[in-house]
Amino acid sequence: MTTQAMYERILDLIQAEGIDTLFGIPDPSFFGMFIEAERRGMEIVSPHHEQAAALTADGFFRMTGKPVVLCINKGPGVGNIAAAANFFRKENIPAVFIMGQRQRIYEQRVRRGKMQYMSQPPLFESAMKYSGVIEYPDQTDEIFHEAFRQATTGVPGPTYIELPLGVMQAKFDLPPVLAPSRYRLTRQRADDLSIAEAVALLQGARNPVLLLGQGVFVSRQHEAVTKLAAKLNCPILLSNAVEAILPGMEARTHAYSSEAGGQIASGSDVVLAIGTELGEALNYGRGHAWKAGDADRKWIYVERDATAFGVNRPIDVPLVGDLKDIVPQLTEALGGWTGAAPAKLAEWTKIRDDAKQALMDRIPEASQPIHTGRLAIEATKVLPEDTILVRDGGAASMWFSALLQWTPRDSMWSSNWGAIGNGLPMALGAQLAVGDKRRVALLTGDSAFLFHISELETAVRKNLPLICIVAVDHAWGIEAASYKANFGDNTSTPEARWGAEVRLDKTAESFGAHGEYVDRAEDIGPAVQRALASGKPAVIHVEVDQLANSTFAGIPGFLEFRNWFGEEGDFLGVPGAAPAAPSATSGGSTENSSGY
Secondary structure, eight states, X not given: OEXXXXXXXXXXXXXXXXXXXXXXXXXXTTHHHHHHHHHTTOEEEOOSSHHHHHHHHHHHHHHHOOXXXXXXXXXXXXXXXXXXXXXXXXXXXXXXXXXXXXXXXXXXXXXXXXXXXOOOGGGGTTTOSOEEXXXXXXXXXXXXXXXXXXXXXXXXXXXXXXXXXXXXXXXXXXXXXXOGGGTSOSOOOOOHHHHHXXXXXXXXXXXXXXXXXXXXXXXXXXXXXXXXXXXXXXXXXXOTTOOOXXXXXXXXXXXXXXXXXXXXXXXXXXXXXXXXXXXGGGGGGTSGGGTTTTTTOEEXXXXXXXXXXXXXXXXXXXXXXXXXXXXXXXXXXXXXXXXXXXXXXXHHHHHHHHHHHHHHHTSOOOSSSBOHHHHHHHHHTTSOTTOEEEEOOSXXXXXXHHTXXXXXXXXXXXXXXXXXXXXXXXXXXXXHHHTTSSOEEEXXXXXXXXXXXXXXXXXXXXXXXXXXXXXXOSBOHHHHHHHHHHHOTTOOXXXXXXOTXXXXXXXXXXXXXXXXXXXXXXXXXXXXXXXXXXXXXXXXXXXXXXXXXXXXXXXXXXXXXXXXXXXXXXXXXXXXXOOOOOOSSSSOOOTXXXXX
């Protein structure tokens, strides 16, 4: 045994989890830890706001599958991170937040006007899966173990460790830290009986479907799930959280909310759901497209949280455990069997491809003003095939999503929380995770991009060559559209627009990044190519048609978006809206709703 400082012991506990990166802003609470982490070869990432630090960690997690650790300064730093903690809870991000705090004696002093102090744990009661305060140094190991245990068990999520300054000075004389497998589950296979039941259902199915959520991709199980999909030989439906497609599965993969996806869902007799909460945007697996045949349809559900089964819909075969273990287990159990390809596979693919081509055909080709759909086509057709997609924003984001000209293998956006503004720091984290092996493209609108624009400096400092393609309409475009939809085309749109003087390319250049300004459609592709060739973080400011970007008319997927609020009669909380008649196959009409 050797004597250690508190920060050395904490770093040992973090590194035991295979974590080599810390996110947070330098502060005296963490100076010693950061210096020692740097000496050990760990990466320290310090964005310009605590919330951006968390969102950067989110992007990093989604490309590594590892829990993330944040070091947050006492008082105002902890206050700043509260929104991110809620973001993590909704987006299911496994994280340990180490929160600095003043000495414990200070908490009980009868004083007013305390500097950089508040009682911090109550701010996070609903956001954190676990909260622990290290009152005494000998609690350090058990509290960190519990934080990692809770963050990675069941539905992943954030945990809270409060670290008062008084205990930061402690010295330890303890044995080496435990390996994670000695204090928490690191492997979790399903029971053999349930696996056998799942195999019997899949082999006996006439119209099986594989339903995939974001969990498949953030757990980095692309290869394992591809092997299972090849054996099943059935259609693949993607939840709204997923825009990535498994290698070689392009012809059989469809968005659940699409026309072909609705047909596949309604005609299925066995569903194998992996990496999804079966949430509202999937109509809980029981509404809209799932209604037809629901009484006879069988569900196999892979899920780590045993309390999730039967909540959103009845489940016939619960496979309780980690998909990283269960997917290979199920593939092996299927043996040499391979399912028959569905007779309608080519028909569904044609429906999907024809719908996209029809959308492309109606996008204006005019040089000016640039239609947002034209930007999506011209910008994405010159991106490298292995580009990682990060999507952000409102109307612009929908156009980008519908008109991608490459097939992403990895993608991310705020699909559960439904936030905007997270795109730039998430892209930064994703690029940090992959280094220079792949490029990250952020496709966003200007309203979302402006949230954390200072993180361009972080990208420059860390030499992260992400590409930011920004549709600029100088407005909260989708909110301007909502104003007009509710109050007429001639209504004022208070605070939904800002000045045309904003130049994001020049802002990028001021941070040391590469900047491009585009206002003609034919210049989009060359600008993206120059940005890629620069090898630097890059911002491509593209002026888009403000009128086209501030109307709901023609926005692809808009009815599907409104239908994600999946309970019939629930229309974004707007009172007085008459319930709309649902469709059996396409997610239902929302024409009678208000709000968006």
